[in-house]
Amino acid sequence: MQTDMLDSHRHFGFNDKEKNRIRYKRETVCSPLVTDGSPSFIQYVRGREARTLGWEDDVLIKYLYGKLNGGRGNQTLLYNTLSGNALTGYTTWSYYYPSQDAWRPVGELLVPDTDLSLILIAPNSIVHLERNIDPVFEATGILNASGSIGYTPNRWVSPIACIDQHQLCNPTNAKCTRLVGSHGILESAMDDDLDFNRVQKVTIQRLTLFLQSSTFYHTIFTRTQSFLRAQEKVSGITSQGLPSNQWEVEMAALFDDTLANMQYQMMEYAAGSPRSDAVSVVKSWTNSSDSDRDAAVWESMCDNQRTRDTQGTLNFSILGLSLLFGLGLYIILVSFILELLLAWAQKKLGRGLYRAKRWERNGTLQQMRLLYEIQGAGVWKGTTEDFPRTTSGDLFEHDEEFSQARSV
Incomplete structure (x- = not known):
């Protein structure tokens, strides 16, 4: 040996x-x-x-x-x-x-x-x-x-x-x-x-x-x-x-x-x-x-004595930490632009546009907008977006009778 x-x-x-x-x-x-x-x-x-x-x-x-x-x-x-x-x-x-x-x-x-x-x-x-x-x-x-x-x-x-x-x-x-x-x-x-x-x-x-x-x-x-x-x-x-x-x-x-x-x-x-x-x-x-x-x-x-002592210390890989940080940052950035990219691709390809619009109109906020429009409350824009909103300066109020529960 x-x-x-x-x-x-x-x-x-x-x-x-x-x-x-x-x-x-x-x-x-x-x-x-x-x-x-x-x-x-x-x-x-x-x-x-x-x-x-x-x-x-x-x-x-x-x-x-x-x-x-x-x-x-x-x-x-x-x-x-x-x-x-x-x-x-x-x-x-x-x-x-x-x-x-x-x-x-x-x-x-x-x-x-x-x-x-x-x-x-x-x-x-x-x-x-x-x-x-x-x-x-x-x-x-x-x-x-x-x-x-x-x-x-x-x-x-x-x-x-x-x-x-x-x-x-x-x-x-x-x-x-x-x-x-x-x-x-x-x-x-x-x-x-x-x-x-x-x-x-x-x-x-x-x-x-x-x-x-x-x-x-x-x-x-x-x-x-x-x-x-x-x-x-x-x-x-x-x-x-x-x-x-x-x-x-x-x-x-x-x-x-x-x-x-x-x-x-x-x-x-x-x-x-x-x-x-x-x-x-x-x-x-x-x-x-x-x-x-x-x-x-x-x-x-x-x-001048070198020694390997892990008590109270943590060993980590700079390469591994950099990859983890970079991958996490990449995922975060993609999450911000993913919806825009998919919408652009959908318009470019022309596939599923009707289903997408219907999905947006069936959203909770859009359903509330429809209720307000039925009562003539406000002039709305963004009727095909995630967040409908009234035009600038337009004021409206909710009718009291619609806010009360009725027994059947």
């Missing part, structure tokens, strides 16, 4: 001139790890060691992907297979390197100039309604319970290893660093051959502040098993059918979440913590080791 070149202005919101912008690219490669027939990494606990731990043989399984701080040997995880009968759902563990000696992976997992994440997924008592051949969520063991067929997982624990690499580019000269891990990207970017200016270098430093905490581990370690998309299809311990590439779906979702978290961290630099009383605010520009010009650039970052 990899991104296109992400622009510091457009994608991360660093609002600055074209010459002060940088480009960023991220590549992540993931792979399920083999667990069958690999005693170097998977070992069942037997004999004296099992008795010391208080268990029978083959109840506990050691996963040997690297030593934990204070741990024994290369043991990363000790899993109890009785969890498969405990009526529990997914359990996950995650580790990353370099991690200040919290976990030291075995040499087989180390790739130079990368950040390594290890994710272990245990399905425990999950029963699948459909057979699955996904390399991580594989379930082909048949379970017949009360006439219902289900499928049990093939592995107690499925490990996935992922490596991350980063690249920075100078858009003004199209020069780029090589793909490296987060701990080496800053040093690589400071190479004089790349010709980054002072503002670009400060932008790079700000970006790299968060790259070291942008691994899959940092995206999921507080979310436990809830990060799994497969968890969304589980009710109790029963799982709906999963596609045969479910592990790829999981990794792609983590990749997207990691990028979204990076964007959030960029905004947090300028926004600060919502609880200023609970944290100490670090101001990079007050560092005495920085030059005065670097300090000014660092401080300006707080005022």
